[in-house]
Amino acid sequence: MLCPCGSSLPFNACCQLYITQQKHPSTPEQLMRSRFSAYATKNGQYVFDTYAASQRLKQSVTEIQTWADECIWLALKIHESDETTVEFSAYYVVDQTLCELREKSNFTIEQGQWRYIDGDITVHNEIVTVKRNEVCPCNNYPTAWSTKRNKKFKHCCAKQIGI
Ligand SMILES: [Zn+2]
Ligand SMILES: [Zn+2]
Incomplete structure (x- = not known):
């Protein structure tokens, strides 16, 4: 499959290398992308591990995993x-609502590795309610794994991705 981060590269030639620690991100953007791909592939541990140490004290792998799974x-x-910063928008569906989260994130280097500190959220919008029998929102917000196929939500992204 293509990498969830939208790079147009295969997952195993992009963020999977970071998530499996075969490579380390060399820029904040690479780390940010790999964290998004970790959410998308339900890898809460990687999201946890790539927080700065001070932030890990406030986080729980279980909570991150629950959020990723939902x-x-x-x-x-x-x-x-x-x-040291990345501004991004992440589009996701939760409870049948399509949301945009726009954030300017701050990063730092700890023991030679890029880590995520925190971010200022500038937009957190509920864009539209997604119904199971309507066209999947990935037609307008293309994922790496399904674009413009006009499938119903229940037959498309509602099934989530399989690695
Ligand atoms: Zn990627
Ligand atoms: Zn879809």
Whole structure:
């Protein structure tokens, strides 16, 4: 499958390398993308592990995992990134509602590795209610794994992805 981060690369040549620790992200954007792909592939442990140490104290793998599992992660859009920040929008469906979360995230290096600190959320919108028999929202917010097929939501992203 293609990488959930939207890079157009195969997952195993993109974020999976970071998630399985064969490679380490060399920029905040790579880390951010890999964290989104970890959410999309339901890998709460990686999301936890890539928080800065001070933030890990406030987080629980179980809570992250529950959130990852509850959401259908559709698409990631990177607006801007520089040496220590990334501004992105993540599109996801939870409780049959399509949401956009736009955030400017802050990153730091700890023991040679990029880590996520926190972010300022600038947009957190409920875009539309998604019904099981309506066209899947990935037609407008293309995921890496299904685009413009006009399938019903229940036959498309509602089934989630299989790795
Ligand atoms: Zn990727
Ligand atoms: Zn879909």
